[in-house]
Amino acid sequence: MTNSEAAAQSLSIGEVAERTGLSVHALRFYEREGLLVAPVQRTSGGRRRYTPFDVEWLLVCVKLRESGMPLADLKHFAELVRHGPGNEAERLHLLDTHRQRVDAQIQALEECRSVITWKVAVYTEHLARGAAEGLWAPTT
Amino acid sequence: MTNSEAAAQSLSIGEVAERTGLSVHALRFYEREGLLVAPVQRTSGGRRRYTPFDVEWLLVCVKLRESGMPLADLKHFAELVRHGPGNEAERLHLLDTHRQRVDAQIQALEECRSVITWKVAVYTEHLARGAAEGLWAPTT
DNA sequence: GCTTGATCTGGACCTCGCTCTAGATCGTAG
């Protein structure tokens, strides 16, 4: 890949914000916090140019954040990747631990869901009966 | 129910903390924030006594919080209940809206889960092959 | 050359949801 091809593929911070759903503020913040694998390239004028690699990494970050991974863990993961090959076992462990948390979270949410569904049914029935009995009781 | 029966069923803040998983600090905080349906009863000495009703309400609160309902919404819900019968439709709406958010959240988490599973598989394979290729690439 | 909009930096500030502190009081066991 030539320099110009690379330049053509690279994106400004605004474009990356659009593609990742992160704000430009958040992108700069993530960078400061060391969440990126490599320092972002700059134009001669000092503007950031993100490579497709950067964007893909950020998309993974977004998914991990969405699922509740703390920034500190994300930073640790980035450090491992930055450090290069040889620590795949640790990366694996990090991800697998997180997957377990996600599983637990899904389960918890499904429980919440059924509690809510139950409550919704209660109110729906109440309304159907013309709200004849006004008293709210937690279990009914 | 006599007074003494009610008193026997009522719990101290510490007992409620145990049963709900909230800290005593959080319990007092929730009360200050108006998240309870009714003001908590007090002993002659000024200590809080929670009724079974209070505890059940708090357990619902915990479930709703766990599933990401903001305190502001919880407060609103409490206000509706406090205000008594006649607003069941609004309560229903509040809960149903939240359920939709929970559903979306579950779906998002499942997506995250599959992304993570994929990544885990990549690293596992990598390790199985003796980490022959060290290059990390976001998609592989 | 000039305007306009995007981006730059460093640091202050914000919201949320608690958590903790200090200093006083209650209440129960010895």
Place this chain on the structure above:
DNA sequence: CTACGATCTAGAGCGAGGTCCAGATCAAGC
């Protein structure tokens, strides 16, 4: 009566995760 642990109030503090601001610079179009 004395200890001692639980609880009380008001209010300060905290950690996470950004968000926003000021003032300057860059880059593209007219």
